[in-house]
Amino acid sequence: MEHIPSAAEGSDAEVPHPSGVRDLKRLRADAAAQLTSDGVTGPERRRRLTALVKRALVAHWNEAAGPAEGIALGAVGSLGRGDAGPLSDLDLVLLHDGKTQSKDALAELAQRLWYPIWDAGLELDYSMRSLTECRQVASKDLAAAAGLLDIQPVAGDDTLVAQARAAIYQDWRAASRKRLPELLAASRARAERHGELAYLIEPHLKEARGGLRDYTSLSALSATWLTDRPHGVVDAAGEHLRDVRDALHLVAGRPVNVLGRHLADDVAAHLGYGDPDDLLASIADAGRTVAYALDQTERGARRSLERSGIGSVAWKARRLSKAPRHVSVAEGLIDVDGELALAPSADAKADPLLPLRAAATAATTGLPFTPGLLDAMQNAPDLPEPWPEAARTHLRDLLRGSHHLVAVWEALDLHGLAVRWVPEWAGVRNRPQRSPIHRYTVDRHMIETVVIAAKHRRDVPDQDLLFATAWVHDIGKRAGSTDHSIDGAALVPAIGARLGWSPQFTADVETLVRHHLLLSILSTTRDAEDPATVGELLDALGHREDLLVTLRALTEADSHAAGPKVWTTWRASLADTLTAKARAALT
Amino acid sequence: MKLVTAIIQPHRTDEVRAALEAAGVKGVTVSEAAGYGRQKGHTEVYRGAEYTVDLVPKTRLEVLVDDADAATVTEAIVSAAQTGKIGDGKVWTVPVDDVARVRTGEHGADAL
Missing domain, CATH: 3.30.460.10 (Beta Polymerase, domain 2)
Incomplete structure (x- = not known):
């Protein structure tokens, strides 16, 4: 040659x-x-x-x-x-x-x-x-x-x-005001059609959200001169996706862009991955990085459009009559034109609580982080162990902030904060789930479960127990695990000790993580009329009604978060029947 | 050929599948179903409220078999699904004109 x-x-x-x-x-x-x-x-x-x-x-x-x-x-x-x-x-x-x-x-x-x-x-x-x-x-x-x-x-x-x-x-x-919404609408349409690259078992490398098309859109956005685009890790992510695309083309022998399961093993081997799941995890990481960068660039472009005064007359009039909005929203944190930023007087390097406080504030207000604040959060010192009460309060508020939790956690995770707080998170981060019922990676699934669990907050005596359990219920789904419920429960004491949870709270989370599939399994495979079935369920939960109703809520949230077809009226009816019989047995 | 359809208690599904495998059945379609029979539903109490379960959750199994195997398969399902309680379900058999295996285009008994 x-x-x-x-x-x-x-x-x-x-x-x-x-x-x-x-x-x-x-x-x-x-x-x-x-x-x-x-x-x-x-x-x-x-x-x-x-x-x-x-x-x-x-x-x-x-x-x-x-x-x-x-x-x-x-x-x-x-x-x-x-x-x-x-x-x-x-x-x-x-x-x-x-x-x-x-x-x-x-x-x-x-x-x-x-x-x-x-x-x-x-x-x-x-x-x-x-x-x-x-x-x-x-x-x-x-x-x-x-x-x-x-x-x-x-x-x-x-x-x-x-x-x-x-x-x-x-x-x-010159046409940036028109082009920006068009570009973003096109990106959203692609996402609706092809899903999110990070969470697909058979991802479309080009068209899925966070894929190569979105990566290219970053340059188109920055070409408007409204904003710069992130570089560094984003470019590394884009090049990685191109590497995977090239390997896929060579393995398939044709220019396909969907990494099908039948090709994943060979593509992984071609790229030097021993385990195809590691390849999927790397694609998830790259996809999340590109998607986040696109959102960040979009916000920058929108802000520039608003500040440039080339918008509507009404907008210009409003802008001219008001100074930029800097509102204090929490200690060391300000709202700057709809973004959460570090206050000028704040000293991030001396404030170990800053990352959690900022996360809780973002989750409760919906304000996205500025890149500068995320840098400051990364540079904040580690929290002492066990965490102080204030840190646990911020974590509680973060997990309760269901409406914005996914976006906030995405930013935290991409900047290494999730693993800093919970090192066990690294074992499930970007980990694909090969079961066809699952639509998300393990880590995202747990966050989605927290979000959905919020709908049941009034059904349980302690909503924070429900949220904390939902947050870590699949933490044992790491490489090599044979029973993720048992493996996950074994990790809970260390997490609880680090976070300063009370012994009782930690024990309850451990119990629920260990048995988070039990209600689902028993209700679909065992006779609810059989006292032995009810007995097994109650024995596992220490004959405690509060854990029983929390498990019922967790079961539904877990199923909903797995995929749209998992929680059916059929399953709900079976779970409700067994729960009702177990409650009756407690009285 | 015959189509054997069974409506059974969900918690007997694994036992019935094992019995079908033991009877030499190579494939079965399983789906979620809901309905009621003579018991006309029943009442349950959940979260302090009594509610009527009009449609009871069931599992539906469908098996295509050769004419000669229909009775054996039916008996295997009945034996494995039986608890002796109300709501154990039903099994019925209907004749099938033809079966085609989509992958190969085979028809009739060859496609089973």
Whole structure:
């Protein structure tokens, strides 16, 4: 096979050219395999594959178009961004100035360009547009506009591509007020259709929320100049998703984007994962990072739009009459235009309670954290063990803040605070659940259970016992666990000791975690009329009615959180019957 | 061929499945069901309130069998599901004109 130079290696003269695009499909696949076996991974491999494809296209252009004027070949999509995978489509634009070449000449050229690409077995997404048409299409079609933001010259008149790129960026920024909601609506529509990347057993790497399309949208958002986008871990997450996509393409032998179960083992092995669950956990982590970054960037863009005064007249009038809103909402915390920020006078490095206080405040008010506050929370000192009363109060408020808990916990977890508070959380973090009834990873499932448990807060004598149990009920679902109820219960004493729970509270949580499936199992597999069934249930719960009704509430919340089809009227009826008989036996 | 349908107590499902396996049945469809028979539902007390359970939770099993096996399968279900109490359920058998296995296109007894 040919030598694959790095993109930085310089002139075309150093490498043999493929003859047009005739063998490009094979050459690209061979190059991808060779680069992978040589240990060239990630962005560098994609850069080299992009360079290979572009060289082939230049040769093809020279054969098809020659030194024609007023026309150029541009690349968009992954080829334009320089992250083309081994089987990525070729997204090409034949750009013309609208005057130098006749319509017939352009049509002939298009045929000479596109047909050999199709004949070579390559997937081609093509268009032919003048500069003016580019701007017109981009103004009407969001997908086309976002794609054209990535346009890069491949062959022909580079100036033409540069002009198109400059014009499209200018239009994009000018129409940012319109584009922002369109971009976000498109992201939401994708999420509704394809779900969240982090929680799918068979994730759509491209279209799911937190997937590659959302990752690309970050750049489109920042191109509005309304806000910057996060880098660092977000880019690492995006590149990881591209690595998985490339491995999936190579394993499947075709450009599929859904990581099906039948392919997961081979893709995991290709990427060096011993356990496919570890691969899914890594995808979950990347998906959550991208989704959070998109939300963060969206908030930044919205704020800029509001502050810029280019909005409605009414809004401008309101803004002009009021100074920026800085309202103290808790010790060391202020509400700054709808976000929770660190007060200027606060000293995060001397305040171990700050992260929990901020979390509880965010959960109860719904204010999202500013990035600066999250940094400060990360830098706060560790809490003493056992936690002081104030810390437990903040945790209680956090878990009670059901409406906003998912979003708050997502931010806390992505910034390492969940594992700092509960190191046992690391064992279930991003852990996939292969059961088809489950829609979330183990950690997210527990948070969802807390949220749903809030509907039952009035049914139980101690709502905080219900929330605390829901919060950790599957904490034993870690790698290698054979009975997660027993393994989880064994972890509770250490958690309780660290958090400063009372011995009785800890023991009750331990009991409920150990038996959190018991009511469900007994009610569906044993005869509720049989006193032995009732006896087994009550024996497990120490013949305590408060634990019985808490378990009933937990059972329903756990089932609802698992998936929409788990808790049926059939199951509810069985659980209610057994619960009623057990209560009757206690009186 | 026959379709054997059984409505049984949910808590007897595992026993019935084991009995069907022992009888050589290779496949069974299990679904959640609710209904009432002669007992016309019953009353329960939960969270301090008495309420009427009009539709009692049951499990529905469906088994496709060869004509010659229908009686054996029915007896296996009845034996395994029986507790002797009201609400144990029903088993019935109906003739089936044809069966097709979607994957292979086989028909009749070959598709069982």
